[in-house]
Amino acid sequence: MKIYNTLTQKLEEIKPRKDNKINMFVCGPTVYDHAHIGHARTYVFFDMLVKYLQYKKYKVFFLMNITDIDDKLIARAKQTETTEKELADIHIKSFFEDMKELHVKVTKYAKATDFIPQIIKQVKILLEKGYAYETPNGIYYDITKFEDYGNLSKQPLNELKVHRIEPDLTKRNIADFSLWKRQKPGEPAWQSPFGKGRPGWHIEDTAIAMHYFGEQYDLHGGGIDLMFPHHEAEIAQAEAITGKKPYVKYWIHPTHLIVEGRKMSKSLGNFITIKKALEEFPAEALRIMFIQTHYKKELNYSKETIETTRAAYERLKSFQERLNEIDSRKYDKGLKIIIGKEKKKILTALDNNFDTPKAFTILMTLIKRINGMIEKNKIGKKNTIEITKFLNEINTFFNILPEEKKAKITKEIKELVKEREKARKKKDFAKADSIRDKLKEKGILMEDTPKGSKIRAL
Ligand SMILES: [Zn+2]
Structure with a gap:
């Protein structure tokens, strides 16, 4: 498959460095707060990419770091009168819950504080090789020592924007970045030679990635805002330490998510956590939302987007339900061929820079076509087995099929259902409706069909 590589600014065929093994690192969250839907977009994208590569028989190691010590954590801990560790633990737990809910499967999570010895070792090498220098405030990387600095984000060195304001006058150059920060009073700290x-x-x-992957690896991902200075700095560190280029073969940067046309921020009051979005709709629907916008395009989380997503999700859901109800012996021979052709088109779209919106449109058009066949009573049970097999295959990387929840039927619920049936027979609809509401509170949905009442989990 081909993917857009930020480093070369080209669409490139993914060819692993070794055999069919792909080592992929994605920048994880800084755990001072709950993760938001911008994080969800990034991580769901990489999850789908990994699952698609696995579908194509690659062995993928998906590594994600967790920043559990940094300025923001220290500031927030002070504000909330907790320790950095307590604060981090709460939000790590919350993040893992979110990823599980979203069906994001990471091979290994690595916390920064578990890699202090590896970090110290890298700082030491950079000092020894003359790329780093010491000031009263700590150790800094001298960006003028690394010729390729700015190469990833294509910024000429003299025009480098300085994103993080570090009013540290001990630095040689304004864009030099910190490798080791000397302890200030009250801050958590670790022993080191410096x-x-x-x-x-x-x-x-770089310390975590090299620990697992060695000096060079295949894929590095992260939100586009991390390209500079974060990823630029990673390359400068790694290539200075090893002397080998390129540190990473493919750099992949999905674009932003905005809310109602504006950048998401706490001060604008449009900060949406993953948990809040999951109250709005299930994970499968949220994944559909991400699929419907190409990862290199800005995604606007708006009322309109939510409605489109919900409609697509409902269409999938009712299609599945419709399939389950077919039990005729009819068989349409041509359908299998059609499915095969459309599947090929879907895979071709994904092979071309992971064009999920195109793949999804092909899928939904096919579903519309099959719906038409169902209406004309053309297909039977054997066809539905073929369709389900195809849907499940697509679902191995998309994870968008509504999960059929099984209702847990307790004795109490059984009694209520019976009572409701009685009321319905007596045409006491007021009572039947009140029982129906009671069941709904217990997470049970009653659906009245011509064949009788059906019980479903909410
Ligand atoms: Zn990172």
Whole structure:
């Protein structure tokens, strides 16, 4: 498959460095707060990409770091009168819940504080090789020592924007970045040969990635806002340490998510956590939303987007239900061929820079076509088995099929259902409706069909 590589600014065929093994690192969250839907977009995208590569028989190691020590964590801990560790633990737990709910499967999560020795070792090498220098505040990377600095984000060195304001006058160049921060009073710190302190943000990624993958690896991903200075700094660190280029073969940067046309931020009051979005609709629907916008395009989380998503999700759901109800012996020979052709088109779209909106449109058009066949009573049970097999195959990487929840039927619920049936027979609809509401509160949905009442989990 081909993917857009930020480093070369080209669509490139993915060819692993070794055999069919792909080592992929994705920048994880800084755990000072709950994760938001922007995170969800990024991580669901990489999850789908990994699952698609696995579908294509690659062996993928999906590694994600967790930044559990940094300035924001320290500030928030102070504000909320907790320790950094307590704060991090709460939000790590919350993040794992979110990823599980969203069906994001990461091979290994690695916390920065578990890699302090590896980080120290890398800082030491950078000092020894002359790429880093010491000031009273800590250790810094001298960006003028690394010729390719700015190469990933294509910024000429003299025009580099400085994103993080570090009013540290001890630095040689304004864009030099911190490798090790010397402890300030009240801050958590670790022993090191350069004094007690804590790691800078960029060095944790190279220390963790090299620990698992070695000096060079296949794929690095992260939101587009991380390209500079974060990823630029990673390359500068890694290639200075090893002397090998390129540190990472493919760099993949999905684009932003905005809310109602505006950047998401706490101050604008449009900050939406993953948990809040999952109250709005199930994970499968949220994944459909991400699929419907190409990962290189800005996604606008708006009322309109929510409605389109919900409609697509409902269409899939009712299609599945319709399939389940077919039990005729009819068989349409041509349908299998049609499915085969459309599947090929879907895979071709995904092979071309993971064009999920195109793949999804092909899928939904096919469903519309099959719905037409169902209406004309053309297909039977054997066809539905073929269709389900195809849907499940697509679902191995998309994870968008509504999960059929099984209702847990307790004795109490059984009694209520019986009572409701009685009321219905007596045409006491007021009573029947009140029981129906009671059941709904218990998570049970009653559906009245011509064949009788059906019980479903909400
Ligand atoms: Zn990172």
